[in-house]
Amino acid sequence: VGPTSTAGDPGAHPLGWVGWGAYDTRPRLEARTRALLAAELGPLGPSRQPVALDDVRVAPSRLPPEVHASLVAVVGAEAVRDDHRSRVEHSGGQAYLDLVSRRAGDALSAPDAVVRPGSHDEVVRILEICRTQLVAVVPYGGGTSVVGGVTPERHGFDALVALDLGRLTQVLDLDETSGVASFQAGIRGPQAEQALRARGYTLGHYPQSYAYATLGGMVATRSAGQASTGYGRIDQLLVGARCATPVGTLAVGHPTPTAAGPDLTALLAGSEGTLGVLTEVSLRVRPCPELERYEAWALPSFAVGAAALRDLVRRDAAGDVTRLSDEQETRITLAQAEGWKVDALHRYLAVRGLARPCLLVLGWEGAAGEIAGRRRRTRAVLRGRRAVPLGSAIGDAWAAHRFAAPRLRDALLDAGVVVDTLETATSWRGLGPLYLAVRDAVADTLRARGTPGLVLTHISHLYPTGASLYLTWLARQERGAERDQWQAVKRAAGDAIVAHGGTITHHHAIGRDHRAWMSAEVGAVGLATLRAVKVCLDPTGILNPGKLLPPAATAHPSSS
């Protein structure tokens, strides 16, 4: 049954402190991939293994004993952990800077303790203690943030705990009449999907972090999901939420839209643990699709492909998954297949006038007849753009590996290759100029630093009004200057994005890494508004300090 069968069981491969996989099951690069990288990036250095867990450094826990005792009184001794592994595991997420630190043995950002509440009321009581005792709290779901969203920052607070929602995994209600399911927020993607599929329903929400990410984390970061073009983003599926804040419970939402004032669910979606801790979420679900199928096409160029995607989404014809790679990403994707197959494919496409093809993957989910209608409309649009059908094999291969990229990253880091992703979105009118600007900003920055890189781009989330761009960049790591290298690329890319009307993040969220651009997103009055909400719900500023809002936003003891 779709992604539930292709995603790794999170129980089998727990999200490791060292990267996406467990320490001892990390993948190795194939020889062909190593050769390709060396050809593209220059000679790779020797392998760079992360240190062992025991050698990772954390600071002594600074949680006052009386606070520890208060927390134990709420959740029990078993649920307040300060052992070495628990602290290291909660010292950050999966952002590049996080991985660079932990792999080098630096987990100095580790929380003083990890608290694992068993109910909404326990979360409320924990936050009450931390509010009055001035203990910072980092809400922690799946730990999959790639933007530093769960990396502890103290900003003047002496003590800091991670609040791990891993025990809140129940399905609370499935209202089949209305197509609404309610969950505790700590449930992971596959757990939720399995429970729904057993009763004939699906959420249809598959971010790349699916195997580990929690539904609460997805809502808190406004995740899109690989099938967003068909199923909609998580914030479009959200109909209600229960949120524990330091000043009490905020329960918002309706099963339908309303006109009863501003939509407060939209304040919680994207709040990234800075306003409260989501403990329950209600989401729209749909009957399981009868059919899931994948196919691929080749388009004559990225610009022509983008225009075709626009036509598709305007005609309600796009795939639930629709993903168009640019020329560079297509070339690298195909180069990883067997050499003779690729050569044959390139000859086949060249004969049809596609000298520099762009790969389009389409995923269809739904009733057979409904899919047939959409595919018919899609074929008409694509043939009008001189696209060449490539059948199901390449599409199936994408589906089989749809959640694999994060594990590949671990192997690349072992090989001394920096790899990170960037994403943005804008209107159809602005998409072409934005693409060129961001792609070139990344490539130029890497070239100027003497580590020429690969920049691979695809469009992967379509809206009637615009689409997202997703860039993957790779280069040789600058040994000893890994952070400088990454920050230079990030700054150049982020500035290019906002200068060309893109959003600084379409689905990764703000976290730590994007907060410098928040004022470009919402302006001074918008920031003041978010800060006012923050002060109202979190008067002592304990929640996820340093995230989402630029520094001035955080009210904490040393500034107040």
Next chain:
Amino acid sequence: VGPTSTAGDPGAHPLGWVGWGAYDTRPRLEARTRALLAAELGPLGPSRQPVALDDVRVAPSRLPPEVHASLVAVVGAEAVRDDHRSRVEHSGGQAYLDLVSRRAGDALSAPDAVVRPGSHDEVVRILEICRTQLVAVVPYGGGTSVVGGVTPERHGFDALVALDLGRLTQVLDLDETSGVASFQAGIRGPQAEQALRARGYTLGHYPQSYAYATLGGMVATRSAGQASTGYGRIDQLLVGARCATPVGTLAVGHPTPTAAGPDLTALLAGSEGTLGVLTEVSLRVRPCPELERYEAWALPSFAVGAAALRDLVRRDAAGDVTRLSDEQETRITLAQAEGWKVDALHRYLAVRGLARPCLLVLGWEGAAGEIAGRRRRTRAVLRGRRAVPLGSAIGDAWAAHRFAAPRLRDALLDAGVVVDTLETATSWRGLGPLYLAVRDAVADTLRARGTPGLVLTHISHLYPTGASLYLTWLARQERGAERDQWQAVKRAAGDAIVAHGGTITHHHAIGRDHRAWMSAEVGAVGLATLRAVKVCLDPTGILNPGKLLPPAATAHPSSS
């Protein structure tokens, strides 16, 4: 071209101070309608005409001369009006209580002056003056609020002005590539639609107030529109907004969704002039539909019809307009047609087992082939529920009169009949119990007061997760106790709505009349959050005092 051709030109029939139409063009009830009402409600009294404009009472203007001078310095003398007609016209909207007052010659709520800015910057400067001079401001778009949303309340402020956006009517941009149009917020529905249709596009947004309502007002109140099932609500069409606040400009939104923090456009949608004044809105537009057609069906009962609607929306088969009347509304609707036609129709339906039919109107807009597909799926669902097709005449009649109800209300008031509407929404699971509870609460209240009424209900906005209920109630007015009568019904209905999981308003907004239920909507922490935003953007509490938030929310001189 659709609604643009059937709606009255607002220039020809300006929204009058006395009701929906101009004073001298008010409609009269037909004899058949009078007879029907007398049979249903009891004997009607003598006609009750509103007083003449000259006899309407307003208080002397209390705007300090120096504030008047400051405002004139910003907008010019022509654009600061304090003549009798201007003040009476801005003394309220189209809520029942507003009409009762004005018809009886009471416009004591009138603003001290009406200010008509010509640009966003002028709005900013006006708000700056009013913030520092402590002058309350009621933002005024089309004046069509049926919940007291534009009725001035002073709450301790000595002076109050209406800020009329009637000069801000430009189409700023039509991005055909992205399907996004930007407007000044004071443009009315038909003006916007005509400008779009001239270039081949449509907004597809037709609230019953369409002829007069402004796009800014629609966003500020989260209007749904009669075709919301197909086109989506105004807040689903909204991609960006520019808002003047007393502390400066808040410009928010993106052409696509983003994950850059909470969606601040969702704070402005539904803010009802309490947080700022919308001056520009950007909305999704679509190519004009090839075809618009209407049809009607009869369903064997309201419950069966509701289940059919649920099936339709789940299969993407519903009409863009989908409107199912309950048995009572169907009976009254049909009774207004010629007697022999109705008798024949009832016999025709009775033979088919529909002794108490429920009327379903479906409106289709789109490409011919696409409509054909949806209608095919719809027919299959409806036939499976023993529905009987009634052809296009009844559907066309609905479309021809789709904006006529407010004018009919004026005639009913002339006849001494109270008529008002209530609306709510909930999940498909909760819809049946909510319907019975609200309908009976209204009917029981009226009967207990000795003015037995008619309660007519339809479902008119469908979502995958639920739907809205729209109730129209009529009774003989209690002379001398018009307000008590209305308030008793309102209180009973509102309490029944929230007790049964409905929202207090699906598309009329909160305004003055629903604010007592806001704490049931969002709870104490939700109210505190909205108040924090209010204090941030409107620190002296000048914006639309007494609206949206229950009284404690308004920061004003006498409470601070």
